[in-house]
Amino acid sequence: MDTFSRDKRHEIMAKVKSRNTLPEVLLRKKLHQLGYRYRIHDSSLPGKPDIVLKARKIVIFVNGCFWHGHKDCGRSRLPVSNREFWEDKISKNIRRDESNYNKLKEAGFDVIIIWSCEMKFVLTKVDEVVKLIERKQ
Numbered sequence: 537m538d539t540f541s542r543d544k545r546h547e548i549m550a551k552v553k554s555r556n557t558l559p560e561v562l563l564r565k566k567l568h569q570l571g572y573r574y575r576i577h578d579s580s581l582p583g584k585p586d587i588v589l590k591a592r593k594i595v596i597f598v599n600g601c602f603w604h605g606h607k608d609c610g611r612s613r614l615p616v617s618n619r620e621f622w623e624d625k626i627s628k629n630i631r632r633d634e635s636n637y638n639k640l641k642e643a644g645f646d647v648i649i650i651w652s653c654e655m656k657f658v659l660t661k662v663d664e665v666v667k668l669i670e671r672k673q
C-alpha cells in the first residue's frame with residue numbers, strides 16, 4: 537500500500553522524474569548492448585549530461601519538455617496562474633541549457649537532445665541516436 541496520498545505521490549514523482557526516465561534507461565540499455573562505454577550524469581561537464589560517450593565526444597541530454605521549454609510542444613504549455621513567474625523561470629532554464637550546449641560544443645562535443653514527448657517513439661528515437669553515434673566512428 538502506498539503511504540502517500542495521490543497528490544503527494546504525484547509531487548514526489550515529478551521530482552524524481554528528471555533522472556533515469558524511461559527513454560534514458562532504454563537508450564542506455566541499447567548503447568550497452570552495442571558495447572558502448574558511457575558515463576551517466578557526469579557533473580564534470582557543463583549541464584551534467586545524462587549520457588556521455590567520452591571517447592567519441594558525444595553527450596546526450598534527455599530533456600523534460602516543461603522544464604526545458606520544448607518549443608511548440610503541448611507538454612511545455614505554461615500554467616495560467618503565475619504566468620510571469622513561469623515564463624521567467626523557463627526562459628532562464630532555456631538560456632542556461634543553450635549556454636551549456638555551447639560550452640560543450642566549444643570543447644568539441646556533439647550534443648544530442650532527446651525530448652520526453654518523443655517517448656512514445658522511444659525505440660525509433662533510440663535507433664536514430666545510435667545512427668548519429670555510429671556516423672561519428
Ligand SMILES: [Zn+2]
Nearest residue numbers: 601606609653
Ligand atoms: Zn516536447
